[in-house]
Amino acid sequence: MTWHVLGAGSLGSLWAARLARAGLPVRLILRDPTRLAAYRAAGGLRLSEAGHTHLYPIPAETADSPGPVQRLLLACKAYDAEEAAASLAPRLSANAEIILLQNGLGSQDAVATRLPRARCILASSTEGAFRDADFSVVFAGQGHTWLGRAGQDQAPAWLSDLQQAGIPHTWSAEILGKLWRKLALNCAINPLTVLHDCRNGGLADYPGEVASLCMELSTLLQQCQQASAAEGLHEEVQRVIAATAANYSSMHQDVAQGRRTEIAYLLGYACHAAAQRQLAVPLLQTLHQRLSAHLAARGLPTT
Protein backbone atom coordinates (compact mmCIF):
# COMPACT_ATOMS: atom_id res chain seq x y z
CA MET A 1 0.00 0.00 0.00
CA THR A 2 1.39 3.41 -0.99
CA TRP A 3 2.11 5.95 1.75
CA HIS A 4 1.21 9.49 0.74
CA VAL A 5 3.04 12.08 2.83
CA LEU A 6 1.63 15.59 2.76
CA GLY A 7 4.22 18.17 3.73
CA ALA A 8 7.89 17.80 2.81
CA GLY A 9 8.92 19.71 5.94
CA SER A 10 10.93 18.41 8.87
CA LEU A 11 8.89 15.46 10.15
CA GLY A 12 7.23 14.64 6.82
CA SER A 13 10.64 14.32 5.15
CA LEU A 14 12.01 12.29 8.06
CA TRP A 15 9.16 9.79 7.75
CA ALA A 16 9.18 9.72 3.95
CA ALA A 17 12.93 9.11 3.72
CA ARG A 18 12.86 6.24 6.23
CA LEU A 19 9.83 4.60 4.58
CA ALA A 20 11.45 4.92 1.15
CA ARG A 21 14.81 3.50 2.19
CA ALA A 22 13.00 0.47 3.66
CA GLY A 23 11.67 -0.16 0.15
CA LEU A 24 8.11 0.90 0.94
CA PRO A 25 6.15 2.82 -1.72
CA VAL A 26 5.95 6.54 -0.80
CA ARG A 27 4.71 9.61 -2.64
CA LEU A 28 5.10 13.19 -1.44
CA ILE A 29 2.27 15.68 -1.83
CA LEU A 30 3.59 19.20 -2.31
CA ARG A 31 1.78 22.51 -2.06
CA ASP A 32 1.66 23.60 -5.70
CA PRO A 33 3.28 23.16 -9.14
CA THR A 34 6.03 25.66 -8.25
CA ARG A 35 7.08 23.61 -5.20
CA LEU A 36 6.84 20.45 -7.28
CA ALA A 37 9.15 21.91 -9.94
CA ALA A 38 11.60 23.05 -7.23
CA TYR A 39 11.54 19.57 -5.69
CA ARG A 40 12.18 17.89 -9.03
CA ALA A 41 15.07 20.28 -9.67
CA ALA A 42 16.54 19.30 -6.27
CA GLY A 43 16.42 15.64 -7.34
CA GLY A 44 14.66 14.40 -4.21
CA LEU A 45 14.77 14.69 -0.43
CA ARG A 46 18.04 14.92 1.47
CA LEU A 47 18.23 13.46 4.96
CA SER A 48 21.27 14.05 7.17
CA GLU A 49 21.74 11.68 10.03
CA ALA A 50 24.79 11.09 12.25
CA GLY A 51 26.94 13.19 9.90
CA HIS A 52 25.90 11.39 6.69
CA THR A 53 23.60 12.79 4.02
CA HIS A 54 21.62 10.69 1.57
CA LEU A 55 19.41 11.69 -1.31
CA TYR A 56 16.05 9.94 -1.67
CA PRO A 57 14.43 10.50 -5.09
CA ILE A 58 10.90 9.95 -3.78
CA PRO A 59 8.17 10.58 -6.39
CA ALA A 60 6.08 13.68 -5.73
CA GLU A 61 2.81 15.21 -6.88
CA THR A 62 0.32 17.92 -5.90
CA ALA A 63 -3.03 17.45 -4.14
CA ASP A 64 -4.96 17.59 -7.44
CA SER A 65 -2.96 14.81 -9.09
CA PRO A 66 -5.02 11.77 -10.09
CA GLY A 67 -5.20 8.52 -8.14
CA PRO A 68 -6.68 7.45 -4.83
CA VAL A 69 -5.12 8.11 -1.45
CA GLN A 70 -5.59 5.28 1.02
CA ARG A 71 -2.90 5.91 3.64
CA LEU A 72 -1.90 9.48 4.36
CA LEU A 73 0.61 10.98 6.74
CA LEU A 74 -0.47 14.57 7.34
CA ALA A 75 2.79 16.21 8.35
CA CYS A 76 2.05 19.93 8.23
CA LYS A 77 1.70 22.43 11.07
CA ALA A 78 -1.50 22.39 13.11
CA TYR A 79 -2.75 25.64 11.55
CA ASP A 80 -2.48 24.15 8.02
CA ALA A 81 -3.94 20.72 8.80
CA GLU A 82 -7.64 21.26 8.11
CA GLU A 83 -7.16 22.96 4.73
CA ALA A 84 -4.43 20.55 3.68
CA ALA A 85 -6.59 17.52 4.52
CA ALA A 86 -9.61 19.06 2.76
CA SER A 87 -7.56 19.58 -0.41
CA LEU A 88 -7.22 15.80 -0.64
CA ALA A 89 -10.87 14.99 0.11
CA PRO A 90 -11.79 14.14 -3.53
CA ARG A 91 -8.96 11.59 -3.68
CA LEU A 92 -9.49 9.83 -0.35
CA SER A 93 -10.66 6.20 -0.55
CA ALA A 94 -13.83 5.34 1.34
CA ASN A 95 -11.84 3.74 4.17
CA ALA A 96 -8.79 6.02 4.01
CA GLU A 97 -6.51 6.23 7.06
CA ILE A 98 -4.89 9.52 7.98
CA ILE A 99 -2.12 9.83 10.54
CA LEU A 100 -2.28 13.29 12.10
CA LEU A 101 1.20 14.27 13.20
CA GLN A 102 0.32 17.72 14.58
CA ASN A 103 1.45 19.02 17.93
CA GLY A 104 -1.14 20.43 20.33
CA LEU A 105 -4.89 19.83 20.16
CA GLY A 106 -7.75 21.19 18.11
CA SER A 107 -6.50 20.55 14.58
CA GLN A 108 -7.25 16.82 14.86
CA ASP A 109 -10.95 17.46 15.58
CA ALA A 110 -11.08 20.00 12.76
CA VAL A 111 -9.72 17.43 10.27
CA ALA A 112 -12.04 14.68 11.52
CA THR A 113 -15.08 16.97 11.19
CA ARG A 114 -14.04 18.03 7.69
CA LEU A 115 -13.44 14.42 6.57
CA PRO A 116 -16.08 12.39 8.42
CA ARG A 117 -15.52 9.22 6.36
CA ALA A 118 -11.77 9.04 6.96
CA ARG A 119 -10.26 7.05 9.82
CA CYS A 120 -8.11 9.56 11.71
CA ILE A 121 -5.19 8.27 13.76
CA LEU A 122 -3.66 10.69 16.24
CA ALA A 123 0.09 10.86 16.72
CA SER A 124 2.40 12.48 19.24
CA SER A 125 6.12 12.50 18.55
CA THR A 126 9.26 13.33 20.48
CA GLU A 127 11.51 12.89 17.44
CA GLY A 128 13.36 16.03 16.40
CA ALA A 129 14.18 17.26 12.91
CA PHE A 130 14.80 20.59 11.21
CA ARG A 131 15.26 21.85 7.67
CA ASP A 132 18.70 23.15 6.77
CA ALA A 133 17.66 23.94 3.18
CA ASP A 134 14.72 23.36 0.87
CA PHE A 135 13.97 19.61 0.72
CA SER A 136 16.89 18.92 3.05
CA VAL A 137 16.31 17.77 6.61
CA VAL A 138 18.53 17.03 9.59
CA PHE A 139 17.50 14.24 11.97
CA ALA A 140 18.37 16.10 15.16
CA GLY A 141 16.96 14.03 17.99
CA GLN A 142 16.05 10.39 18.46
CA GLY A 143 12.62 10.02 19.96
CA HIS A 144 9.45 8.02 19.90
CA THR A 145 6.05 8.35 18.26
CA TRP A 146 2.80 7.26 19.88
CA LEU A 147 -0.12 6.56 17.59
CA GLY A 148 -3.67 5.75 18.46
CA ARG A 149 -7.34 6.15 17.97
CA ALA A 150 -9.80 6.46 20.84
CA GLY A 151 -11.50 3.13 21.44
CA GLN A 152 -9.13 1.09 19.23
CA ASP A 153 -6.94 -1.08 21.48
CA GLN A 154 -5.56 -3.21 18.67
CA ALA A 155 -2.83 -1.74 16.48
CA PRO A 156 -3.62 -1.93 12.75
CA ALA A 157 -1.59 -4.51 10.80
CA TRP A 158 0.10 -1.87 8.62
CA LEU A 159 2.01 -0.58 11.64
CA SER A 160 4.55 -3.24 10.65
CA ASP A 161 5.60 -0.80 7.88
CA LEU A 162 6.88 1.54 10.61
CA GLN A 163 8.76 -1.35 12.18
CA GLN A 164 10.31 -2.15 8.80
CA ALA A 165 11.25 1.52 8.32
CA GLY A 166 12.90 1.74 11.75
CA ILE A 167 10.49 4.41 13.01
CA PRO A 168 10.25 3.89 16.79
CA HIS A 169 6.58 3.81 17.70
CA THR A 170 3.95 2.43 20.04
CA TRP A 171 0.23 2.04 19.49
CA SER A 172 -1.68 3.57 22.39
CA ALA A 173 -5.40 3.65 23.07
CA GLU A 174 -4.51 6.49 25.50
CA ILE A 175 -3.24 8.73 22.73
CA LEU A 176 -5.42 11.65 23.84
CA GLY A 177 -3.70 11.59 27.23
CA LYS A 178 -0.30 11.64 25.49
CA LEU A 179 -1.34 14.67 23.43
CA TRP A 180 -2.69 16.46 26.49
CA ARG A 181 0.49 15.74 28.44
CA LYS A 182 2.68 17.11 25.63
CA LEU A 183 0.39 20.14 25.33
CA ALA A 184 0.75 20.79 29.07
CA LEU A 185 4.56 20.48 28.89
CA ASN A 186 4.66 22.85 25.94
CA CYS A 187 2.33 25.33 27.68
CA ALA A 188 4.46 25.31 30.83
CA ILE A 189 7.76 25.80 29.00
CA ASN A 190 7.50 27.30 25.51
CA PRO A 191 5.61 30.59 26.12
CA LEU A 192 7.83 31.49 29.08
CA THR A 193 10.99 30.91 27.03
CA VAL A 194 9.63 33.34 24.45
CA LEU A 195 8.58 35.98 26.97
CA HIS A 196 11.83 35.72 28.97
CA ASP A 197 13.83 35.28 25.75
CA CYS A 198 15.80 32.38 27.18
CA ARG A 199 16.84 28.79 26.58
CA ASN A 200 14.80 26.12 28.35
CA GLY A 201 17.40 26.05 31.15
CA GLY A 202 16.81 29.77 31.76
CA LEU A 203 13.43 28.88 33.28
CA ALA A 204 15.30 27.64 36.35
CA ASP A 205 15.38 31.36 37.26
CA TYR A 206 11.56 31.45 37.41
CA PRO A 207 10.66 28.43 39.58
CA GLY A 208 7.55 30.02 41.10
CA GLU A 209 6.07 30.99 37.72
CA VAL A 210 6.66 27.46 36.35
CA ALA A 211 5.26 25.77 39.49
CA SER A 212 2.04 27.79 39.56
CA LEU A 213 1.45 27.28 35.84
CA CYS A 214 1.90 23.52 36.33
CA MET A 215 -0.63 23.59 39.15
CA GLU A 216 -3.21 25.31 36.95
CA LEU A 217 -2.48 22.97 34.02
CA SER A 218 -2.85 19.91 36.30
CA THR A 219 -6.28 21.11 37.45
CA LEU A 220 -7.29 21.66 33.84
CA LEU A 221 -6.14 18.16 32.83
CA GLN A 222 -8.15 16.66 35.70
CA GLN A 223 -11.25 18.61 34.67
CA CYS A 224 -10.77 17.34 31.11
CA GLN A 225 -10.83 13.70 32.30
CA GLN A 226 -7.08 13.44 31.79
CA ALA A 227 -6.08 12.70 35.38
CA SER A 228 -3.17 10.43 34.43
CA ALA A 229 -1.77 13.15 32.15
CA ALA A 230 -1.80 15.44 35.21
CA GLU A 231 0.21 13.08 37.41
CA GLY A 232 3.68 14.39 38.24
CA LEU A 233 3.40 17.18 35.65
CA HIS A 234 5.50 19.68 37.58
CA GLU A 235 8.26 17.11 38.19
CA GLU A 236 8.36 16.21 34.51
CA VAL A 237 8.45 19.87 33.48
CA GLN A 238 11.42 20.36 35.79
CA ARG A 239 13.12 17.26 34.34
CA VAL A 240 12.57 18.48 30.76
CA ILE A 241 13.88 21.95 31.63
CA ALA A 242 17.04 20.39 33.09
CA ALA A 243 17.49 17.81 30.30
CA THR A 244 17.03 20.38 27.52
CA ALA A 245 18.64 23.30 29.36
CA ALA A 246 20.90 24.24 26.44
CA ASN A 247 18.09 24.18 23.83
CA TYR A 248 15.72 26.85 22.67
CA SER A 249 12.10 25.65 22.69
CA SER A 250 10.42 25.13 19.32
CA MET A 251 8.24 28.19 19.93
CA HIS A 252 11.26 30.33 20.79
CA GLN A 253 12.90 29.18 17.53
CA ASP A 254 9.74 29.96 15.55
CA VAL A 255 9.49 33.49 16.98
CA ALA A 256 13.22 34.15 16.58
CA GLN A 257 12.95 33.18 12.90
CA GLY A 258 9.75 35.16 12.31
CA ARG A 259 7.64 32.01 11.75
CA ARG A 260 4.04 31.54 12.77
CA THR A 261 3.66 29.61 16.05
CA GLU A 262 1.12 26.94 17.02
CA ILE A 263 -0.10 29.10 19.96
CA ALA A 264 -3.77 28.51 19.09
CA TYR A 265 -3.34 24.74 19.43
CA LEU A 266 -1.42 24.97 22.72
CA LEU A 267 -2.27 27.87 25.07
CA GLY A 268 -5.30 28.86 22.98
CA TYR A 269 -6.71 25.34 23.19
CA ALA A 270 -5.99 25.10 26.93
CA CYS A 271 -7.78 28.41 27.67
CA HIS A 272 -10.72 27.43 25.47
CA ALA A 273 -11.03 24.02 27.18
CA ALA A 274 -11.03 25.75 30.57
CA ALA A 275 -13.69 28.27 29.49
CA GLN A 276 -15.92 25.45 28.21
CA ARG A 277 -15.77 23.92 31.69
CA GLN A 278 -16.14 27.29 33.47
CA LEU A 279 -12.79 26.66 35.10
CA ALA A 280 -10.85 29.78 36.06
CA VAL A 281 -7.29 29.67 34.72
CA PRO A 282 -6.03 33.21 35.36
CA LEU A 283 -2.35 32.37 34.91
CA LEU A 284 -2.86 30.59 31.58
CA GLN A 285 -5.10 33.40 30.39
CA THR A 286 -2.58 36.07 31.33
CA LEU A 287 0.19 34.06 29.68
CA HIS A 288 -1.92 33.73 26.54
CA GLN A 289 -2.57 37.47 26.47
CA ARG A 290 1.10 38.33 27.08
CA LEU A 291 2.25 35.91 24.38
CA SER A 292 -0.36 37.16 21.91
CA ALA A 293 0.77 40.76 22.49
CA HIS A 294 4.40 39.71 22.07
CA LEU A 295 3.62 37.98 18.75
CA ALA A 296 1.44 40.82 17.48
CA ALA A 297 4.22 43.32 18.24
CA ARG A 298 6.45 41.27 15.92
CA GLY A 299 3.85 41.05 13.17
CA LEU A 300 3.19 37.35 13.83
CA PRO A 301 -0.28 35.76 13.88
CA THR A 302 -1.86 35.23 17.28
CA THR A 303 -4.09 32.41 16.05
Ligand code: NAD
Ligand atom coordinates in the same frame (compact mmCIF):
# COMPACT_ATOMS: atom_id res chain seq x y z
P1 NAD B 1 7.42 22.03 8.90
O1 NAD B 1 6.97 23.44 8.84
O2 NAD B 1 8.88 21.74 8.85
O3 NAD B 1 6.76 21.21 7.71
C1 NAD B 1 5.42 21.35 7.34
C2 NAD B 1 5.36 21.26 5.83
O4 NAD B 1 4.00 21.16 5.43
C3 NAD B 1 5.95 22.49 5.13
O5 NAD B 1 6.87 22.05 4.15
C4 NAD B 1 4.73 23.14 4.46
O6 NAD B 1 5.03 23.78 3.25
C5 NAD B 1 3.88 21.89 4.22
N1 NAD B 1 2.47 22.19 3.96
C6 NAD B 1 1.61 22.96 4.66
N2 NAD B 1 0.40 22.98 4.07
C7 NAD B 1 0.51 22.19 2.97
C8 NAD B 1 -0.40 21.83 1.94
N3 NAD B 1 -1.66 22.28 1.92
N4 NAD B 1 0.04 21.01 0.96
C9 NAD B 1 1.32 20.56 0.95
N5 NAD B 1 2.22 20.86 1.91
C10 NAD B 1 1.82 21.68 2.90
O7 NAD B 1 6.76 21.40 10.19
P2 NAD B 1 7.32 20.23 11.12
O8 NAD B 1 8.40 20.76 11.98
O9 NAD B 1 7.57 19.02 10.32
O10 NAD B 1 6.06 20.04 12.07
C11 NAD B 1 4.89 19.32 11.71
C12 NAD B 1 4.11 19.07 13.01
O11 NAD B 1 4.91 18.20 13.82
C13 NAD B 1 3.90 20.35 13.83
O12 NAD B 1 2.65 20.31 14.45
C14 NAD B 1 5.03 20.29 14.87
O13 NAD B 1 4.72 20.97 16.07
C15 NAD B 1 5.12 18.79 15.10
N6 NAD B 1 6.43 18.34 15.61
C16 NAD B 1 7.58 18.72 14.97
C17 NAD B 1 8.80 18.26 15.45
C18 NAD B 1 10.10 18.62 14.78
O14 NAD B 1 11.17 18.27 15.31
N7 NAD B 1 10.10 19.29 13.65
C19 NAD B 1 8.84 17.43 16.58
C20 NAD B 1 7.64 17.04 17.19
C21 NAD B 1 6.44 17.53 16.69
Ligand code: KPL
Ligand atom coordinates in the same frame (compact mmCIF):
# COMPACT_ATOMS: atom_id res chain seq x y z
O1 KPL C 1 8.59 19.93 22.91
C1 KPL C 1 9.28 20.85 23.30
C2 KPL C 1 9.36 22.05 22.42
O2 KPL C 1 10.34 22.79 22.45
O3 KPL C 1 8.40 22.23 21.65
C3 KPL C 1 9.96 20.78 24.63
C4 KPL C 1 11.45 20.52 24.44
C5 KPL C 1 9.37 19.63 25.44
C6 KPL C 1 9.78 22.03 25.42
O4 KPL C 1 8.43 22.27 25.68
